[in-house]
Amino acid sequence: MAHVAIKDIYKNYGAVRALKGIDFEINDGEFVALVGPSGCGKTTLLRMIAGLEDITGGEIHIAGRVVNDLQPKARDIAMVFQNYALYPHMKVADNMSFSMQLAGAPKDEIKTKVEEAARILNLENYLDRYPRELSGGQRQRVAMGRAIVRNPKVFLFDEPLSNLDAKLRVSMRAEIKALHQRLGTTAVYVTHDQIEAMTMADKIVVMSEGHVEQVGTPLELYDEPQNLFVAAFIGSPSMNLMEATVTESGLKIGSFPEIATQSYDWLPTGKEIVVGMRPYDFAIGDTGLKLDVSVTEPTGVETQVAGHIEGKPVTCLFKERVSGRYGDTMHVTPNGPLHVFDKETGQRLGTAFTVTKH
Amino acid sequence: MNARYTPWLFLMPAIVIYGFFGAIPILQTFYISMTDQVGVAGAGNFVGLTNYIELFQDEYFLNSLKNTGIWVACFLVIPNTLAVIIALLVKRTFWGASIIKTVFFLPLALSFAIVGVIWAWIYEPDVGLLDQLLIGLGLDVLIVEWLGPHAGNFSVIAAAAWRQTAFATVIYLAGLSAIPQELIEAAKVDGATRRQVFFRITLPLLKPANTIAVSSALIQALLATEIVLTMTRGGPFGMTEVVGYRMYMETFWNYKFGYGAAIGVVVTIMTATMVVPYVRRMAKAMEREWS
Incomplete structure (x- = not known):
């Protein structure tokens, strides 16, 4: 669990200014959704928090520590990717425990952790399968299992539900929210779907064209949109x-x-x-x-x-x-x-x- | 037409073509190998396994078999290793990347016969590029008689490996670009070092590319002929002869068609035993991906 602070973050790709001074804070245990249309910079920001993208200007703090120059592995974060990014040559159990294997955790500890995560996610019967043998929803669960097993300070989600069909999306939405409430880990969730953001998040950061339009709880955004962009974006x-x-x-x-x-x-x-x-x-x-x-x-x-x-x-x-x-x-x-x-x-x-x- | 025969109907064109240009010639060769046919004038007499018995007492053939063994060993290791390294280096986009890629792929445009001619010049004593280079670098001590009795076989292999590396590089580059970037990123987030990413993610996922590159290397090593022909003609003293070259010499220079066919059968059996497992693995992988 950790407090995350995004302080005056800039990102340039050559002459293109992708992020223009992003500022907000995420409290310990909070579920924050970054929402906005395609190209607004939300995924870039998430990748910068993960350490997969360099920071042009500003500072990112995780648990009181500036992480700008830290490798992803040193940031104590776990990320769920849009297309799951499961290792196709590893069984489900190995996919989930890869980080622990790399860290040299003892075998029995790995086993306990994987089984616990599998139980939470209803994956107990699939630990010996390969990702290609799973349905989309099950793969999604494995990707989350991989994150849970690590017990990280922060969960990062990059549009994790966008590859699922509508019905599954609604049920996974509830599952992720329940999971967050159970684990209480700080989470940053990127989506372009404002309903996802509204239903899941404690706090929403609405972004467009590289800057923050408004930060607030779902109902604050709905009841008092600060500008025309947020007004048009939130609510369906x-x-x-x-x-x-x-x-x-x-x-x-x-x-x-x-x-x-x-x-x-x-x-x-x-x-x-x-x-x-x-x-x-x-x-x-x-x-x-x-x-x-x-x-x-x-x-x-x-x-x-x-x-x-x-x-x-x-x-x-x-x-x-x-x-x-x-x-x-x-x-x-x-x-x-x-x-x-x-x-x-x-x-x-x-x-x-x-x-x-x- | 019912469901039982329809698949065969679709397979017919392939079966017919394979039969005419594959199966029948192989069977014919097998038959000729058991005759004493000389030239193309007429069928020889049936002599059973005589040619084979003679073959495995033939010093020249056994020497060529040994050299082919060295070819196979070198071809399994050198082009594959180099190609993976080159592919990893040129995969990244940088200024001039496409020029460098072209330079690495260029050998593919040349047949092994041409490669032999080019490298024969490179290996030329004193005036050749390699000797000139070593003299220029003050490394005269390293100069040997490249196509001489000691280094000859390895020099020919090196030239052939140059072209094979180009082929394998293309295959590995395609394999690398098929690995989603997210997997590498996920591994980084999971705590993998660059080394661990390579050995635990990239390398295992290059397995399909590896299968193609290795089976190609095996086939090329077992069948090598033209490059030996254009570089050394098997010399000096037969020190660079390989089985393919032996087969060619016995058949088309000594007109011992029956004897040459026996060598052909031996090569076919060697190729099949070594390559088939790889091709099967490839077929299985494809089946899995397409199902």
Whole structure:
């Protein structure tokens, strides 16, 4: 177990600046997800923590020690790779115990540790098999077993579930989370799937284009996204973002009737803003924003309506059963918190609550 | 057409071609080896195993057999070891890597006969490249009569190994690039030193490449003929003769077709016993990968 600190980390590949000053801390025993779109630098950062990638600038601390110049093996970390990276010429037991063999651990200790890990991961019957004889999910477990056996200070996961099918992904997600809670080891988990990040992590670091957009708990990111990037990235379906203007008693989207809100001093009249509305935060009515329906997708428990407001794509989710076809129109009114962003900077201004007009 | 015969139908073209150009000639050679046929004028008389009995009392043949043995031993070790080292060195991308790779692969474009001609020049006493090089370095003491009675066989092997190394390098490079980088990284994270990564990960995973390189080396060593022909013509005093060369001489210079065929059969049996296990291993590995 260990505290990890990422201090002002830079990474250049020649002229390309892959990481531009990354700063955050991971507390002892915390499960942190690094999430962002492809190319945001999350995997590079993980590989730098592992010691597989040189650090251009800044410092990485693991358990109070600067590890910049340490070899991977000296960092006391274990890594689970995206495609498992199991040694194809070794049986499962040898794959899991390779690090202990290298460290010269006694045979009976290796045996005990491997059997314990196998029991945790339900791999007891597969110890004598080769990786090629296992299914994708079992290989994934072996890769985790290899990490567990080492009892490292930090677990590093590089998109470990992305090669599994959807159903298996959901169950492995729960397994990894349960495993983390059982072992209590600090973990850094890279994923591009925000749902994975939301469901598994204690803390999420949202990255884009080589910098950190926001660090926070899953619900902090959901409830108070600090900028338009995080707003659009976190939550599924993602938040609807519309340009709007602040009026005397609310805000106005296009030519539609004003949406009345409480008044806030950070919301001066006439300001150009972007307003974010979660898909769940709409009510159907006779007046309000005119939604041109593209498709409705009933799932039984709720209905998802995709369409356009003022030509901008919008998704709404209703608890009630709604029908509508391409070309139909619907009137919807936001009835939840309005996330208000500065149109110019894209930064969050605050949350505005709607008021019902009488 | 039913499921029982369909596979055979698909195998037919291969079987027919192999039959005409493989099996039948081998059987024919086996038959000729038991006759006293001379030249191509007509079939000889059946003499049973006489040729074989004579063969294993033939000083020249036994000498060539010994030399072929040395070829096999050298070919198993030298090209393979060098090729793994070269492949590891040129695998990394660096400035001029492709030029260096080309230089190492170039010998592959030359037949063993041409390699023999080139190296005969290199080995030329006094004016040859090797002697000039040693004189230039002040290492005159090392100069021997490269193609003379003592060093001859090894000098020819060295020339052939040059080309074989190029072949093995290509194979090992392909083998190396088939090893996922993540495995090496995983081993590093697991605590392996560079040495341990090489011996416990890289080398075992080069096994398929090794199988190809070793069986090729065995075949080339057992069948070597042209290079001996263009470099030394077996001389001096037959000191560089190998079985393939012996077979050629008996058949096409002495016109002892029956006797030459007997040598051919011996070579075939040696090749089969040494190479088949490797080819089987390769076939099994392929089956495993494709299943």
